[in-house]
Amino acid sequence: MDNPFKNFLKHGDQSVIGIDIGASAIKVVQLAKVRGKAVLKTYGSLALGPYAGLSIGQAVALPADKVSEIINDLLKEANVTTRNSGVAIPLRSSLVSLIEVPTVSDREMQQMIPLEARKYIPVPVSEVTMDWWIIPKEEEKSFDFEVFNKQQPQGGTKISKTEVLVVSIHNEILNTFASIIKGANLDTSFFEIEMFASIRSLVDRETAPVAIFDMGAAGTKLYIIDRGVIRKSHIINKGSQDLTLALAQGFQITPEKAEKIKRNLHDVGGDEKAIYDIISLPLDYIFSEASTVLLAYQKKYNKSISKVILTGGGVALFGFAERAKKRFETEVVMGNPFSKIETPAFLTDILKTTGLDFSVAVGIALRKLQELG
Ligand SMILES: Nc1ncnc2c1ncn2[C@@H]1O[C@H](COP(=O)(O)OP(=O)(O)OP(=O)(O)O)[C@@H](O)[C@H]1O
Ligand SMILES: [Mg+2]
Numbered sequence: 524m525d526n527p528f529k530n531f532l533k534h535g536d537q538s539v540i541g542i543d544i545g546a547s548a549i550k551v552v553q554l555a556k557v558r559g560k561a562v563l564k565t566y567g568s569l570a571l572g573p574y575a576g577l578s579i580g581q582a583v584a585l586p587a588d589k590v591s592e593i594i595n596d597l598l599k600e601a602n603v604t605t606r607n608s609g610v611a612i613p614l615r616s617s618l619v620s621l622i623e624v625p626t627v628s629d630r631e632m633q634q635m636i637p638l639e640a641r642k643y644i645p646v647p648v649s650e651v652t653m654d655w656w657i658i659p660k661e662e663e664k665s666f667d668f669e670v671f672n673k674q675q676p677q678g679g680t681k682i683s684k685t686e687v688l689v690v691s692i693h694n695e696i697l698n699t700f701a702s703i704i705k706g707a708n709l710d711t712s713f714f715e716i717e718m719f720a721s722i723r724s725l726v727d728r729e730t731a732p733v734a735i736f737d738m739g740a741a742g743t744k745l746y747i748i749d750r751g752v753i754r755k756s757h758i759i760n761k762g763s764q765d766l767t768l769a770l771a772q773g774f775q776i777t778p779e780k781a782e783k784i785k786r787n788l789h790d791v792g793g794d795e796k797a798i799y800d801i802i803s804l805p806l807d808y809i810f811s812e813a814s815t816v817l818l819a820y821q822k823k824y825n826k827s828i829s830k831v832i833l834t835g836g837g838v839a840l841f842g843f844a845e846r847a848k849k850r851f852e853t854e855v856v857m858g859n860p861f862s863k864i865e866t867p868a869f870l871t872d873i874l875k876t877t878g879l880d881f882s883v884a885v886g887i888a889l890r891k892l893q894e895l896g
Pocket of ligand 1: 548739740762763782785787
């Protein structure tokens, strides 16, 4: 597919790093293709908080030139040896809508979709860059007027509908990203919204619907993927930093101290109950919003979500998967972003526990590798 963001990019000819500019940390993954396989060369992350006088783990908004500087620091620190890259765009910087249009010929579809999509975009379409994907049909999906419109005559007309996933990004955001990559001297051939990258690294060729639950610092993202295609994305406006801030407030301690407690829950000593009571509040909020979204999907399409895949730094919380299992009442697994790539044997176990926040960067690097052919 033609890259809709190409006007903002300088095209590179060789690769491969994936960069994820998260709310609390920037991650990079360098891959190489060796005998047709994706091989991990290096990876690393840098927390943004300390660059803004805040603690590690907190979400911060930094100006583009600062972000470029941090990317440069990170590439040096991680011994990255190429600038050929793809860069992720946060879901919160985009607008994703699933729209339904009458099924017409492909040519007519190409004309109709941008016009229909306008209705869902709250700003003039000239201000956004848009892309769309037609959701493949499962079986002939038709809307029967007998069911949907009682006024229609008996035996009613059937109108076939096609679902289309429309994604738009404000040009100002793309311009900011273009200036970040310029400042960091990156040779970037595409921008991609983070959800597509996570799906690439985490989801196998599963046919039953699965969900990805990405708990970052600022927010938690939920994606539902059915037959390999994203069908639903949702942002919950609470993330792992809300657990830290709740602890800081509850115990009247600094966010630095609270962050340490959160990351060392496996050995907190006597205060265990008080700590769990505090973090349960934001956690329950996140779980219940996520459950509502999953249940609504299951009801609408009459299908059950076979598995929830956990990712993002926030799910590294001690005991998180067990809690999630209780709440979601389905299979819950820790996602392994490195499962599709070859990693050095000595890193395999370390990556399983400390690499949870790399699904976006790996997914971007995998796409970049595909560009090599
Ligand atoms: N061992 C741990 N236990 C609990 N929380 C952790 C642990 N390690 C990291 N975190 C939390 O994970 C969060 C960072 O995760 P991640 O890097 O996925 O977020 P991000 O990508 O920067 O944010 P976003 O996805 O919202 O843009 C931080 O809030 C951090 O406190
Ligand atoms: Mg993230």
